[in-house]
Amino acid sequence: MFIKNLPHKTVERLSQYRRALLLILSKEKTHVFSHEIAQMLHITPVQVRRDLMLIGYSGNLRKGYDIKELIDLIGKIIDSERGQRVAVVGLGNLGKAFISYFKGKRSKLSMIAAFDVNPEKINRVFDGVPCYHINQLPEIIKQNNISIGIITVPSEQAPEIAEALVLSGIKGILNYTPKPLNVPAYVYLEEYDMITSLEKVAFFAKKNDERFK
Amino acid sequence: MFIKNLPHKTVERLSQYRRALLLILSKEKTHVFSHEIAQMLHITPVQVRRDLMLIGYSGNLRKGYDIKELIDLIGKIIDSERGQRVAVVGLGNLGKAFISYFKGKRSKLSMIAAFDVNPEKINRVFDGVPCYHINQLPEIIKQNNISIGIITVPSEQAPEIAEALVLSGIKGILNYTPKPLNVPAYVYLEEYDMITSLEKVAFFAKKNDERFK
DNA sequence: TTTTTGTTGTGAAACTTTACACATGTCCAC
DNA sequence: GTGGACATGTGTAAAGTTTCACAACAAAAA
Numbered sequence: 035m036f037i038k039n040l041p042h043k044t045v046e047r048l049s050q051y052r053r054a055l056l057l058i059l060s061k062e063k064t065h066v067f068s069h070e071i072a073q074m075l076h077i078t079p080v081q082v083r084r085d086l087m088l089i090g091y092s093g094n095l096r097k098g099y100d101i102k103e104l105i106d107l108i109g110k111i112i113d114s115e116r117g118q119r120v121a122v123v124g125l126g127n128l129g130k131a132f133i134s135y136f137k138g139k140r141s142k143l144s145m146i147a148a149f150d151v152n153p154e155k156i157n158r159v160f161d162g163v164p165c166y167h168i169n170q171l172p173e174i175i176k177q178n179n180i181s182i183g184i185i186t187v188p189s190e191q192a193p194e195i196a197e198a199l200v201l202s203g204i205k206g207i208l209n210y211t212p213k214p215l216n217v218p219a220y221v222y223l224e225e226y227d228m229i230t231s232l233e234k235v236a237f238f239a240k241k242n243d244e245r246f247k
Numbered sequence: 248m249f250i251k252n253l254p255h256k257t258v259e260r261l262s263q264y265r266r267a268l269l270l271i272l273s274k275e276k277t278h279v280f281s282h283e284i285a286q287m288l289h290i291t292p293v294q295v296r297r298d299l300m301l302i303g304y305s306g307n308l309r310k311g312y313d314i315k316e317l318i319d320l321i322g323k324i325i326d327s328e329r330g331q332r333v334a335v336v337g338l339g340n341l342g343k344a345f346i347s348y349f350k351g352k353r354s355k356l357s358m359i360a361a362f363d364v365n366p367e368k369i370n371r372v373f374d375g376v377p378c379y380h381i382n383q384l385p386e387i388i389k390q391n392n393i394s395i396g397i398i399t400v401p402s403e404q405a406p407e408i409a410e411a412l413v414l415s416g417i418k419g420i421l422n423y424t425p426k427p428l429n430v431p432a433y434v435y436l437e438e439y440d441m442i443t444s445l446e447k448v449a450f451f452a453k454k455n456d457e458r459f460k
Numbered sequence: 461t462t463t464t465t466g467t468t469g470t471g472a473a474a475c476t477t478t479a480c481a482c483a484t485g486t487c488c489a490c
Numbered sequence: 491g492t493g494g495a496c497a498t499g500t501g502t503a504a505a506g507t508t509t510c511a512c513a514a515c516a517a518a519a520a
Binding site for chain 4: 461462463464465466467468469470471472473474475476477478479480481482483484485486487488489490
Binding site for chain 2: 049112135136182186215221228232240242
């Protein structure tokens, strides 16, 4: 399913809508209003309607949106039909956290492999995900047609990991190290830095505090 | 130090500038150009200059920006003079990851406490941070004047934790659970959802892949 | 039948963030 | 000194995102 140029923020919210909707779907409740979705995510109803407009979904004027239909439509848009396989590089606390969070979430995304250098972790299975030595990365990525890589190694090693991932044919990278990475344009890169978001919270908390004093 | 309404994105970048600058500061290199900073973070030089303009910092036309001065100025703006104390609620993999990431980063932020319900973790020290039972949260938060809380508990428990944090006088919350929280306006709330960002990467990776095919 | 109520869908405005374009200034080379 | 090379600082435009305001409409109530 194709929608021309869906905004980044809308894509994020669609993922959240779907998860929220899955939680409230039941025999008794088959429809939902924009203000109900909005309330669950603490955003405005207009925002919800605008997002749904962008994906071309129409609700019922009196009953709201058909929950099941909407879940399916979001799936058609954000999921890949054939599914996508994911690997975590770096099985430290953060890598493990990701795998645990992921577990049980039914999804078109499947966590296939983890990589590390620690001999105690290699060739063992963590929460259903096998861990390999980083040397095997190209081989495993290619064999299993893994298209998404999550980098949770110490930041000094992030660039070489990214390069290895790119050379192995990865399509998207989620980088949790503070080291900004360089990848070709055909690889989608998302960077997230925990320290930065903590410093941001600290800044606005301080500011809020002054403002409300 | 006060700057009127610094944009959110600028605050995030300032935190990143500072970290990048700390890495390159040395006897030999005392100044830096906007395009050098830009290159390190993979953004445009104009963006860097605009951010520095917003915080009122002027560089030297020929030598660029004085690294040390700039680091100090950023500190004056984003740090709180008296420092801020941080606690992690939920000492699972994610909570541990946060503490480890944090360790060693000199900063005006100090990680003071962790909370959990698992008896094996309570009253032990992880990476220099003591872990308490969640029942002790209000007491410890108040006694230690902790102003920032990071929530890394299972998502069902997030709302009650948030409420406890707010009642204990917290000023900012960083929520890593997918459960959107409700907090009063005087508490700054930042939400980050790992699954959503993974689904986002998956979506744009898929799209990129189609585009470059 | 008519009015009231409450919802969706959306053009247009407002706000936020980034990029362009270029005036200004400094140093170096000649 | 005069011109060239190269930075900074910034008005303004552009792009991205959210919100306002309201038309359109369906069902229930009067």
